[in-house]
Amino acid sequence: xxxxxxxxxxxxxxxxxxxxxxxxxxxxxxxxxxxxxxxxxxxxxxxxxxxxxxxxxxxxxxxxxxxxxxxxxxxxxxxxxxxxxxxxxxxxxxxxxxxxxxxxxxxxxxxxxxxxxxxxxxx
Numbered sequence: 866x867x868x869x870x871x872x873x874x875x876x877x878x879x880x881x882x883x884x885x886x887x888x889x890x891x892x893x894x895x896x897x898x899x900x901x902x903x904x905x906x907x908x909x910x911x912x913x914x915x916x917x918x919x920x921x922x923x924x925x926x927x928x929x930x931x932x933x934x935x936x937x938x939x940x941x942x943x944x945x946x947x948x949x950x951x952x953x954x955x956x957x958x959x960x961x962x963x964x965x966x967x968x969x970x971x972x973x974x975x976x977x978x979x980x981x982x983x984x985x986x987x988x
Contacts, residue, residue, distance in 0.1 A: 938962035
């Protein structure tokens with residue numbers, strides 16, 4: 866996997882004149898397809914004024930976790946801390962909300978802007 870090429874593909878998706886939801890879905894599909902050890906890729910966003918995350922575009926198996934309260938699970942923890950969190954094995958985390966997994970590597974990132982971080986820093 867060439868991370869620079871993958872980064873360029875993501876940047877090209879973002880530059881397209883498509884809706885935000887289509888761009889995000891395309892990014893999920895691209896990451897799931899191009900990174901063999903990712904079995905699920907998705908975005909969670911703050912749900913309006915509520916202190917919870919709502920599942921947005923994703924690629925992979927459907928999940929029952931469409932709403933996650935702030936502080937619950939790893940995604941909810943990241944929402945509270947506003948800090949990126951790379952987890953090698955989510956099952957080893959006390960705050961993990963279980964779901965069927967084939968892969969235990971997850972990336973949780975607070976995204977204020979798609980260009981706030983270097984894409985390849987997380988792989």
